[in-house]
Amino acid sequence: MVSERATRTTPFAAMDVLERANRMDDVVHLEVGEPDFDTPAAVTDAAVAALRAGETGYTSSKGKPELREAIAAYYDRRYGVDVSPERIVVTSGSSPALLLAFAALVDPGDEVVLTDPYYACYPNFVRQTGGRISTVPLSADDGFRPRVDAFERTVSADTEALLLNSPANPTGAVLSGSTLDELVSVADRADATVVSDEVYHGLTYEGEDHTVLEYTDDAFVVDGFSKRFAMTGWRLGWMVAPEEYVGHVNRIAQNTLICAPNFVQSGGIAALESGDDFLDDVRDTYRERRDFLVSEVEDWGLSVGYTPGGAYYLLVDVGDLPGDAFDAADFFLEEAGVAMTPGPDFGTNAEECLRISYANSAERLAEASERVQRALESVEITAAD
Template sequence: MELRRKGVDVVSFGIGQPDFQPPPNVIAYAKEAMDAGYNGYGPSLGMPELRESIADFLNERYGLDVQPDEVAVTAGAKAAVFIGMLALLEPGDEVILPDPSYPLYESVANFVGARTRFVRLHSGNNYKIRFEDVEKLVSSKTRMVVINYPENPVGSTMDRKAVEALVELAYEKRFVVLSDEIYNHFVYESSHYSTLQTDHWREVVYYVNGFSKTFGMTGWRLGYVVSNRELLSKLSVIANNMYSCPVTFAQIAAAKALRDGLEWFKPILDQYRRRRDLIYNRLLSIRGVKVVKPEGAFYIFPDFSDVIRAKGVKNERELADKLLEEKGVVVLPGTAFPKEAGVNHLRFSFAVREEDIEKGIERIKAWVAE
């Protein structure tokens, strides 16, 4: 922001926020709800209208039998993760996380006093979570395994076999799978297989999703959880004391949005697929950069190891600083995403215009060649 105030033309690949607005009808629904008086407190676990709409939406999409009282609406998906970890973890419990992964998971686990263990994701395996790697880390103290797919920051997904194997292991070993599926509609080559489609989801799955990414409603702060009724009763106490309730009029609008369906989203997905292909190919054209094509979400995680060595840069953090200061390009250092897999990597969000992708990558390419 400071550089932009000085007149610098900044290209930002930094923030993980869709660059489209919510559909006009959804904005209209919110205004109508406000005019209708939905401006006060609501139930801590969400308005009945939205809980029912979420259950119906998931049931239609995945062929499930989720009931409205197995759904809790939260003040964003971050809050869903936070209150879930707060309810499920005790000091000394072990939590297995992907490396790299969204920083929130490690931060909250540390906050509640849990011990984090990391399963390393590798470019040679397209950054996919391997069941055998998780299984090796499971111990008698394991209370939770966190998965996020499609994954921030690498864009990898999980297939049916991997999802079912992990949930089955959780059922056998009695730990919880916290499954953050916020990017489930940003899948470019295949279909998304949810943890809610497994046999034992009611016993071991804590499913997280929300409206920020698919609907472009990041500022509306609406997330949701699907899990068993016993756990949701605990969440009610935490939610009530933390934020009272999610925004009421926004919930009414979201309930109607789900009932309208996602036909409008198809051209957006096509657009993001084109952006994914463009940034992948442009990064490949930079001498010394290695990159895996993401299967979902809107992030890409190139390896700049050879560039860092050739340019005499200390590490990925210094590289990110130099690209900002010298070329006006914002990227995030890979080590902002715990724990060690991000060394010498940068994370790019391609939720930006195609012309900005071209401009930003060309600037990086020129800097590497200087």
């Protein structure tokens, strides 16, 4: 019989929209969270050289020592934080790292606190380990940044973990260092552990990124190469685990994942060692696209209500359009040929929203905006109606 865990796992709407959009002609894709840049050439060259050199066997389940050292050096360089390579476990993307973190932390019935809106896959990660979800509501009025007092009201002695994500999917909201610090204290007081998803670090448009490791060693950090180095299909990420968890995480990884692909790990070393210029360039480009899109969406007559500080998403309220968010996404796909993701996947506080990704070229974003404008005019529905 199919397990309850399997039946309770919900589909990922962005992928469903993508599949539908891929069956249509000439759609502008604003539904997926995938960089439109090529992976830096130095990374590809390093991986190809490794492949040709025969780096095709298993590696240590924690990852190649050189890669773990490069990740530790990255923490030192970017955040001034000393992380022992011993605490780093390399994974096939940050997704398996999330699964490992919850597998090591959560027993059936344990509470995991996350914000709402959340990255659509988070509840499903918690469900795989039998955890219970409680949410902290976020609002556009606060720029979708979590309020510490709201966390304080939700976190209790039953809480095992707080899942934080900055810059956030689907809102692009960025947590300040001081808020992160305060949330670490909230977790400490409840004897809970922070799991910090930092996969969009590097794509922060104002100010600096702050890792939770600046404030505590007792947190899990989940991170990866997908977003900042345009390496989604390479499947490479990592986790930094609190010392007491490393051996446990590694045993689960040994049994279930064995290791991340060998030659791909060599690409990862090149990305960390030579990717800073690439990252500076793409960040500037994303910032320009964000500014363009925020102003276009307002011209459509829709409300944005905040300026996302990072990642490449915008959560737009479509509550004034006829029907629900699925109808709005259908309308823009069918009538304008522009794919966007309906909000309900991202939580009850995104129910009346669409998530728009600006991981697409300036030309395609301009094309999408014109098409949406025309579609709205053709049926004379605007937010004002």
